[in-house]
Amino acid sequence: MNTQFFAAWIEEIAAVVSAQRDHLTQLDAAIGDADHGANLDRGFAAAREALAAASPATPGALLVLVGSTLIRKVGGASGPLYGTAFREMGKQFGDRPEVDLAELGTALDAALAGVRRLGAAAEGDKTMVDALAPAARALAQAVRDGLAAGEALGAAAAAAEEGAKATVPLQARKGRASYLGPRSVGHEDPGAASSALIIGALKAAGSR
Amino acid sequence: MNTQFFAAWIEEIAAVVSAQRDHLTQLDAAIGDADHGANLDRGFAAAREALAAASPATPGALLVLVGSTLIRKVGGASGPLYGTAFREMGKQFGDRPEVDLAELGTALDAALAGVRRLGAAAEGDKTMVDALAPAARALAQAVRDGLAAGEALGAAAAAAEEGAKATVPLQARKGRASYLGPRSVGHEDPGAASSALIIGALKAAGSR
Amino acid sequence: MKKLINSVDTVVTDALRGLAAAHPSLRVNVADKVVFRADAPRPGKVGLVSGGGSGHEPLHAGFVGYGMLDAACPGEVFTSPVPDQLIEATNGVDGGAGVLHIVKNYTGDVLNFQMAAELSGDEGVEVATVLVNDDVAVQDSLYTAGRRGTGATLFVEKIAGALAETGAPLADVARVAREVNDRSRSFGVALSSVTVPAAGKPTFELGEGEIELGIGIHGEPGRTRAPLREAREIVRTAMDAVNDDLPLSGDTLVLVNGMGGTPLLELYIVFAEVAAYLEEKGATLSRRLVGNYVTSLDMQGFSVTTCSLTDELTRLWDAPVETPALRWGR
């Protein structure tokens, strides 16, 4: 997967986040403060612009730029968390011009580690971690199983999606939704939902 | 008509104003500030209490006390206007222990004059004057025609009622409704409506 | 109706108990509904008394204090105070130099103040009256009750209060109060109606995409209904009305006033457009105030008030004031 692939990924994310903006905001309205869709839409639109202006040469540089842009433009909890995730992925890639599936898996692990270091959320706390962690595991397993890229990314997307849906019955223990206590039960976590969109976009970028 | 008659009048007014409180407020909401019902309810309840406490000996003393109480308790435009009306009636009666229909007619003229002096409203300006003036004319006519008390008061009540209804198509030129300009057209004036209730209560007091 | 109240009948007195607890600088007669400066009457100083229906807070009780009012009389919600209150206030603030009544031009206010002035006059207090009538949405003609008093009331109370504090005689204080009123204009816009507690439901209904132009401060419907537009366009309509009546020029004092239910964030957006309008007309935004000062219960909307300043008025505006709602210089 080369720079072009990751540029396509960001394009896909920007498109799907923009299309799902209201949906994400409504999820956040139920157990948060009704800004998650606007936050990510603003962030990924800015990331697209930053990429267009800078045309980074490597996947690593591209993802670091995306992460920095998210940190600079999003705010809220998701800005630093997603920003760190993309930056960690990018740093993991170093200046390699192209990466393979195994390297992508390692980078996703690094992204997850960055999110967990910053947000201190465990799986089951009803956060984006609940989508990112199963996705990372599924990708690692796919690599071990020697799956083709398309299948592997499909497995990661499915795991993220499943993880996001699995947040519905959980009681939140991190982020704004935790203020609701038991009333957070019965709603999908907006960050987990957006993580599933982001991971899903990887698959879409691959099949472009 | 003796002190008891006028005490009964105030009882009747207090009862009908309390029953019509919301209606009067709704009329005021349409072209004013939604307080006319509350204002008069407060005022006539206070007048009843004042009468119970003081037991004035003559119709004149009773009406002056009612008027002063309205002035002290109502506020708004209607407080001074109705207060003056009742005071002027009372003053007209002097310390007579009983008054006849002709004297009542003269007193109503005095009340009307008091309202007009204070409020400077002409007939047709869409105010309480539009109910009070025809009532005073009808009562004067009834006296000239030698009608019995019941009939005479009935004629006054009907004239007041008709005068109030006739304010509907008018454009207000006095009071709060005048701010609306042409938008005041199509609504009954709350003060004219309450004046019709007050004059109507005379008839009810007579037939007690 | 959803309100933080104990009962519809005790709204005003309950709030006055809170006012008294919140502001030791005030002496509040809760039962009679009169709010005094704790140090009233001040010998030799002209006393300033204002009043009107409740529901416009902080007006007027929030403007009682050094450099502004000596007493305020809150009536029932949207109902002018009764003469008894006004007489108690008038007699209670007379320090021998007479008392100025600041009266917003509504039939009820005018009549009740008039009765009180006569009766206090009978008791030997010299009373002068200034009528505030700044609202350009109402035509000042024989065919209306005349223009309403709205935002300019704050200007009159502040500036006349500052002059009274210097020991100026009643005639001077009344003159400057009238001058402020003459140089001031207002226009109001509502995005929602108001719910009077005793009425229990909104005074009028506005559709989701509608606004009322030319509203007063009692939830009266305005002169016209219009579609909701950008803040910039709404402000232009309001400012055009003001400017058509008294062209903006020179040093100008501007109040962008919230009606009670509009967040400060939006008032600042409005203020930005007002400032741009003044600049376009070549007038100087020389003094300004943004916030909820002359409100209409929970109404959403704003009013804008301008006053064309003179050097004297600017000096008096800048003079120290210490009241619950307006404070600077001490």
Place this chain on the structure above:
Amino acid sequence: MKKLINSVDTVVTDALRGLAAAHPSLRVNVADKVVFRADAPRPGKVGLVSGGGSGHEPLHAGFVGYGMLDAACPGEVFTSPVPDQLIEATNGVDGGAGVLHIVKNYTGDVLNFQMAAELSGDEGVEVATVLVNDDVAVQDSLYTAGRRGTGATLFVEKIAGALAETGAPLADVARVAREVNDRSRSFGVALSSVTVPAAGKPTFELGEGEIELGIGIHGEPGRTRAPLREAREIVRTAMDAVNDDLPLSGDTLVLVNGMGGTPLLELYIVFAEVAAYLEEKGATLSRRLVGNYVTSLDMQGFSVTTCSLTDELTRLWDAPVETPALRWGR
């Protein structure tokens, strides 16, 4: 949705233009969304920086000025500011004595301030951080993000700001800021939801006879829904929650704060009940503030915040302050 705005995307910057026009005592970088005291940085003085999502006005920009904040960073509506803003503010107010970050305890605020503190630290600015977490409606446990910062933020900003103005070192200013927070508790109640401009409709729906207890300042639903009751009963619920957590006693500073859509009249009614509650508990209502200070856009409701005062805190509370929204003593 009915709001006085030009467009959903320009809400914050349009309001900042208005803020700049309204307050010459501020220097506003509209593009970068940083609000400075006009005279920042003050050499030798600890700089105070706060920030958070917009929609809580006057918090924080309205508290920038003498004796309070040196800079404020407004984020998008209900979204914490980004590190760039905070770094510009931090570097811009550092007068060589270091900078205190006053951070309300929300994950987003905490993370963004943390990033900024690290980066400004790299650039040689000494940064200390105080977390405000006064809201007793949230359990402070491993199973939540911890208590939210609400009304106590104003107390921390005022009192730490007063100490900084005396030239006290960063460690002292941080200590007093933490002490204020430790001695403060809050509880909030909503009568209506809030409409975030970008969302276009209310964040939650409340029935005609329902209220939300234990709400925050971002339109989050509260911990429980309850039937609408008399103000007296609602206040008792709120005060019990506060008092159970930190029993009221001695000299107490009280803020009765409107959420943005509640008229001052009702806030005074609430305040009367709060004062009565304090008296019942034998605590002294020693300092107080009633008004819209830490709001949540157009939400109807209130919050109450108490702070148990020491002599030092009382002295610092009373010290002069000159900001758009809080001013006394000069």
